Amino acid sequence: MKIQLVFIPSPGIGHLRSTVELAKRLVRSDDRLWITVIIIPYPSISDDDVETTYIASLTTASQDRLNYEAISVANQPTDYQEPTQVYIEKQKPQVRDVVARIFHSTGVDSPRVAGFVVDMFCSSMIDVVNEFGVPCYMVYTSNATCLGITLHIQRMFDEKKYDVSELEDSVNELEFPFLTRPYPVKCLPDFFTSKDWLAFFLAQARCFRKMKEDKRLCDGGGVGIGGSDTEVL
Structure with a gap:
């Protein structure tokens, strides 16, 4: 066919x-x-x-x-x-x-x-x-860690009303479920902590969750998106 x-x-x-x-x-x-x-x-x-x-x-x-x-x-x-x-x-x-x-x-x-x-x-x-x-x-042409952070920050914002662009000075680390240790806030890309850019990346993450997942699409490296899961191919 x-x-x-x-x-x-x-x-x-x-x-x-x-x-x-x-x-x-x-x-x-x-x-x-x-x-x-x-x-x-x-x-x-x-x-x-x-x-x-x-x-x-x-x-x-x-x-x-x-x-x-x-x-x-x-x-x-x-x-x-x-x-x-x-x-x-x-x-x-x-x-x-x-x-x-x-x-x-x-x-x-x-x-x-x-x-x-x-x-x-x-x-x-x-x-x-x-x-x-x-x-x-x-x-998705960036790496799996960046994708995971994007999706998790969007979930925290939508479900827990947690805005990473308004972090208090006392918050030094964030927990991400796909990482083995806490992630330093100072290492977050600027667009996550910027009021001007965060809304755009949150909207992107919501669209990502609508995508179809298929392991056969990529040969080698890449990231597949489907539902609420992220998978490295």
Whole structure:
């Protein structure tokens, strides 16, 4: 049976390159697999910047089992840059249009869309995926400890109303159930203790818990998300 996965990487050449390499490896590993990568570019400053050139090289290199779909985005003034999460949220309608086209173009001999794979910073795209009734998976490009801390801080905030951005000076360590010893507060990444960033990472963690878990998705390192559990693959 032919199946297709749809990848949605985060804007930015670092996340795009790693997603493309993962897609290439997966396609090479199984000749029953098709992959479409939906590219969300940042607004181009010029036609010759590195990201624009790379995206152009991808869209002209689409193959039978590995295709690239770059959505069109409006240019922004060079002195204005939206937060990434806001920018991604605004691209939902265009991503939805591409996804609908993929589904509607499915013929008798075309691969069945089996799931979506979204970047860790594109977790809000799960809302688009859910409209099409297929599983959504996530590529988490940081390490398992960072993921565990994110999920546990979100649980403490939602269930116990414990806000790590308001820690008292007397609190020097925090207990995390997946670690063998207490974690020093001074070692927490700044975005967890920042009022400006904590809300974003809490929202991300809530989206992470909606993802589908599947050990078969990654070959080697990586992290799988499913329900309230986190598993290192």
